[in-house]
Amino acid sequence: MSFALIHLEVADGIATITLNRPDKRNAMSDAMRSEFIEALELVSADKAIKALVLTGAGKGFCAGGDIAGMEKRMNAPAGDVGFNGWHRQQRVHHAQALLHTMPKPVIAAVNAAASGLGADTALACDFIIASEWASFTWSYIHRGIIPDGGGMYFLPRRVGLPKAKELIFTGRPVKVDEALALGIVDRQTSADSLLADAKAWAAELSQGSATALALTKTILNQSFEMSAQQVFAQGSQAQGICYTSTEHRESVMAFLAKSAVATAAKDEAP
Known part of the structure; x- marks a missing residue:
């Protein structure tokens, strides 16, 4: 099945989903999210697929929520803002839950910056492998909002509660070396071999029953x-x-x- 804003390929039992809005650093628009959900449901249901690798095209993993979408929501009639926001959150949480509960190993291959929802999306995967260009930031505080992609659940489980509070309260960037030391990242590799290493790891993790x-x-x-x-x-x-x-x-x-x-x-x- 072909998509416009993501790319899905399957080889040797390993599915790879690539977020494909490189001009927007793969910011998650509503249209991209719909395709993402559809692809995740396909991967989850296909018994021939043993594992999933998630990555981003171009110079970003995922820049978070789409700013144009934020502007559109703010310009909605006052009486619709709350319900529109609630409906959007249901879609966000559905996508993150599909990643988290996928009945097979899921690896985030973080090629570059993962910001806001992008960082949360990486955390929703079972494992994170990152290139030397990767960085993470829970930048929600800079937009006057809270982490809505699972960061308040996943991040404390990786780094502990005080450190999670510090990273979320400040929204500061975490470069790959610090992310590895904190336990945000599980493995680091070079950008040139990132996808190959992620797929090899996925094959290793999924060879059992x-x-x-x-x-x-x-x-x-x-x-x-x-x-x-x-x-x-x-x-x-x-x-x-x-x-x-x-x-x-x-x-x-x-x-x-x-x-x-x-x-x-x-x-x-x-």
């Missing part, structure tokens, strides 16, 4: 909000599903067959 991976990710994503008893309970249910999966049966049968061959060879040895 897709069923077990999806269920494990679902529980891990909730584990900070659950008690140990709740984690164990959800784990029991998930394990019951895994017991019935094709991947589990095939792996056990392969192991038993290998063991049988090894035992026979040992018995036949002089």
Whole structure:
């Protein structure tokens, strides 16, 4: 399926979504968000796709929300501003939730600046790999708004609450070396090899059972909000599903067959 404002390609079981408004540093317009949501839903539903890499075209990862869209919202009739804003937030949160709950590994390959919603979008992924040109800023404070893309949830889980407050309250830029030290970035690589390294990492992360991976990710994503008893309970249910999966049966049968061959060879040895 072709899109105008993003690019979706799939190769060797790895999907790559590229935000494709390079002239706007990939700022997220309403039209781009609609395409982004559609692409994420396609990737999530396709069992042949094992992992997703998200990146940006040109000299930016994502500059955040589209300023033209902000102006349009402010110029709406006073009585419509609140509801229009609420409706937009539903779309923002839907897109971020699709990234966060994707039942397969998701890697943000941050090629350059990730600002505001762009930084939040990177955090909504499971992992972040960044080039030497990457930077992050939660710049919402400079627009008189709050982080609305999940930053208030994701950032404290990566850097701790006091540091998250400092980065959000100041909106200061965080260059890649500091981002790596703080735990915002998981891996750093060169711009030339960023996409290749992200895809290789995605392939490594997704080589196991897709069923077990999806269920494990679902529980891990909730584990900070659950008690140990709740984690164990959800784990029991998930394990019951895994017991019935094709991947589990095939792996056990392969192991038993290998063991049988090894035992026979040992018995036949002089």
